[in-house]
Amino acid sequence: MQLSTPHLLGIRDLQPGDIQLILDTATQFKEVLQRPIKKVPTLRDVTIVNLFYENSTRTRISFELAEKRLSADIINFTASGSSAAKGETLLDTVNNILSMKVDMVVMRHSASGAPHFLARHIPAAIVNAGDGINEHPTQALLDAFSIREKLGSLAGRKVAIIGDIMHSRVALSNIYLLKKMGAEVTVAGPPTLIPVHIREAFDVRVEYNLRKALEWCDVANVLRIQLERQNQPLFSSLREYSLAYGVNKRLLDSLSKEIVIMHPGPINRGVELDSDVADSKQSLILHQVENGVAVRMAVLYLLAGGQSSN
Amino acid sequence: MNEQQLDLTIQRLTHQLLENHLDLENTVLIGIQPRGVFFSNRVVALLKTQVDPAHIRYGKLDITFYRDDVRRGLHELNQTEIPFSIEGRNVVLIDDVLWTGRTIRAALDALLDFGRPAKVELCVLIDRRFTRQLPIQADYIGKPIDSMFTQKVKVYWKEKDGKDEVALL
Numbered sequence: 087m088q089l090s091t092p093h094l095l096g097i098r099d100l101q102p103g104d105i106q107l108i109l110d111t112a113t114q115f116k117e118v119l120q121r122p123i124k125k126v127p128t129l130r131d132v133t134i135v136n137l138f139y140e141n142s143t144r145t146r147i148s149f150e151l152a153e154k155r156l157s158a159d160i161i162n163f164t165a166s167g168s169s170a171a172k173g174e175t176l177l178d179t180v181n182n183i184l185s186m187k188v189d190m191v192v193m194r195h196s197a198s199g200a201p202h203f204l205a206r207h208i209p210a211a212i213v214n215a216g217d218g219i220n221e222h223p224t225q226a227l228l229d230a231f232s233i234r235e236k237l238g239s240l241a242g243r244k245v246a247i248i249g250d251i252m253h254s255r256v257a258l259s260n261i262y263l264l265k266k267m268g269a270e271v272t273v274a275g276p277p278t279l280i281p282v283h284i285r286e287a288f289d290v291r292v293e294y295n296l297r298k299a300l301e302w303c304d305v306a307n308v309l310r311i312q313l314e315r316q317n318q319p320l321f322s323s324l325r326e327y328s329l330a331y332g333v334n335k336r337l338l339d340s341l342s343k344e345i346v347i348m349h350p351g352p353i354n355r356g357v358e359l360d361s362d363v364a365d366s367k368q369s370l371i372l373h374q375v376e377n378g379v380a381v382r383m384a385v386l387y388l389l390a391g392g393q394s395s396n
Numbered sequence: 397m398n399e400q401q402l403d404l405t406i407q408r409l410t411h412q413l414l415e416n417h418l419d420l421e422n423t424v425l426i427g428i429q430p431r432g433v434f435f436s437n438r439v440v441a442l443l444k445t446q447v448d449p450a451h452i453r454y455g456k457l458d459i460t461f462y463r464d465d466v467r468r469g470l471h472e473l474n475q476t477e478i479p480f481s482i483e484g485r486n487v488v489l490i491d492d493v494l495w496t497g498r499t500i501r502a503a504l505d506a507l508l509d510f511g512r513p514a515k516v517e518l519c520v521l522i523d524r525r526f527t528r529q530l531p532i533q534a535d536y537i538g539k540p541i542d543s544m545f546t547q548k549v550k551v552y553w554k555e556k557d558g559k560d561e562v563a564l565l
Contacts, residue, residue, distance in 0.1 A: 087470045114473045118461065123509040126461035387461075391470035 089388050093205045093212040096221035097262035105267060109231050111384035112377070119155065119380055129158040132390045135183050137193040138215070139165040139176075139200075144351050144375060145215050145224070149192050152382035158390075161188065176200065180208055190390060193217075211389045219253050225350050226259035228381040230267065232374045233305055236346055241268035246299040248274045249309035249331065249358050252281055252320075256350045257309060261288050274299035275331060278320040296331050300341055307348045308333050308359050324357050334360040338368065346370055397539065397562035402521075405538040406435070409519060410442040412536050413488065420451045422514075423486045428503055429458040429474035432491035434553040435521050439490060453480045457489075462502035476506075483511035488536075492551045494520040497532035522549055522562060 089104050097105070118126055134153050138146055146162075153160045161183070165171065170179055180191065190211045193201050198218030205212045216222040234240055245264050251257045251273045264271050265288065272291040273280055285292050293299040300306055311327060321327045333347065347359070347369045355361050364371060397405070417423040420443065427436025433456050440454045455478035460471050489503055500518060507516065519536035527545045541549060541564065548565040552558075 087472055111473060114458070114460075114475070117476055121509060122511060125509070127505065128461040128463075128466055131467065387466075388470065391466050 088391075092389070093201070093214075094223050094385055094389060095201050095205060095212065095214050097223045097226050097259045097266070098221065100223075100263075100266070102266050105227070105230070105263060108227055108381065108384050108388060109234060111388060112227075112231050112381045115155075115383040115387070116377065116380040118383075119376075125155050125157060127157045128387060129153075129156040129390050132156075132190065132386075133159040133161070133188045134190040134192060134386070135161045135163060135188045136215075137163045137180070137183075137191055137195075139170070139193070139195040140216070142194055142215070144378065145194065145222075148375070148378040149213075149215060149224075149382050152379050152386060153192075155379065156383055156386060158190075158386070176204070177207055180204055184208055184210055190386065213385060213389065216255055218255065219258075220255055221259045221262075222255040222350075223259050223263075224378070224382055224385060225256050226263040227385070228374055228378040229256075229260055229307060229348060229350070230263050231377045231381050232348065232370050233346070235373070235377065236370060237304065240264065243269045243305060244272070244303045245269055245305045245307060246272045246274055246293070246303035247307045247309065248296065248299060248333070250279045250312050251275055251284065251309070252279045253312045254309050256307075260307060261290060265289065272299050272302060276321050276327070296333070297337065297341075300333070300337065300345060303345055305346045305348060306333065307350075309350065310352060311354055311358055324354075328357050332356070332358055332360060333363055335362040335366070338363060344368060348374055351375070399560040402560050402562065405521065406438050407442060409521075409536050409538055410439055410446070413439070413443070413519065414446060416517075417486065417488070419447050420453075422484075423488060424453040424455065424480065424482055424513075425488050425490060426455045426457050426478065426503075426507070428489060428491040428499065429456055429476070430472070431493075431551065431553075431556075434555055435492045435551070436490035437555075439519070453485075455479065457503060457506055459499060459502040459506050462506045464498065464502070478510055481511055482507065482513045484514050486515045486517070487513040488517045488519055490519045492520065493522045493524065493549050494518070494532070494534050495524045495527055495549070497528045497530035500532050501530050521551060524549060 090101050091099050192213045192215050194215040195217050198220035200217050201212050201214040214223055247257050247260055261271055272293050274293040349359055349371050353359050353364055427433040458474040458476045460473050517535040520534045521538035523534050523537045523540045524543055525540050550563050550565055552561045554560050
């Protein structure tokens, strides 16, 4: 019982068996989180550093909570207020931290490939908590866990990923994962936000019409419009985006079936998702956040286990 | 130990449990995953024929997250299911083989995270007396076996292995 990789850099490197193992392990951790004492001593001899070079609320809190629930010792590092601001390189920073005997690194960085670079140069296990526009593997895992919990399985399910596919690491990780687990994927959004060769590269459907995408799917994973990653305007205004691609109650009610709505957060309410949808019974958004802790516990447990402490 | 002996032993243990716990009103039974549960299932099935089944609180405990050897390798996870409070109750832990005592140590730690029991007892089918690594003793013992540390005791169950048997390998 072991993952085929010593790090979690991306879903791309995982085997379907790895994904299955992580999701099954997360089910057991979810039970732990329902107990009177929501904490187990499993990783009490493991030290983890959370290295966040980019802003984050959910992911950082979720990782921190997962680490604490596993009794690991943790160090939090955020780029602002550290020596990174004085010009220290990433590798120097991490090597300095590791010389204080740290076993695992959870990292988020705005440069794609930053965790892969670290994995080649340092001896600790690395968990990617989001790197640039590349991958956000734990988000895809918790999305998959939430779908599996709600619908029973992933194989054969139809998932529409809607919005800014171009700049979204959540979209990429989700596509890798869903395809590996036998689900069908459609990406939907304005042509300017969908990479040109995505259909051939990933064997996904492409849909520019929101209603058609929603009519097709069982699950709609609505992505955030990432204003901070857009150097040039790829649509004319937020209001126009919202009119063409915003998911609202009226649209969902007019569909022939009830679909499940997910969103990785943070929501731009009224842009990609309306409040009455985000807070409705169809929405899994808060379940996703809850499941995130269990899924991250599973990832940390599976990566830490089996490593001899010397 | 063959099927008939095994059956008689389980019957005796069940009676001993009843002797000390009467109608089981303030008692909970917890089988330890994975293989202790085959044994505890048998015990509980027998108890149900003796006392009001409504009094029987029966749970299953997986101790994997409480093991002391996580860094040496991972073990298969199993379900934990304790759908009642153990606060102030008499808990009987049930496992198939008591060997080093490390599993029971982990089980005690795990159990205390579910509340504060009034009393904890241990019921095992096989007690390997001379191989303990921790100071842990069972209260109900099916059969003590004197064996070397390097030997292996295997309990086979019909549900899983197709036969009821205890073997010293």
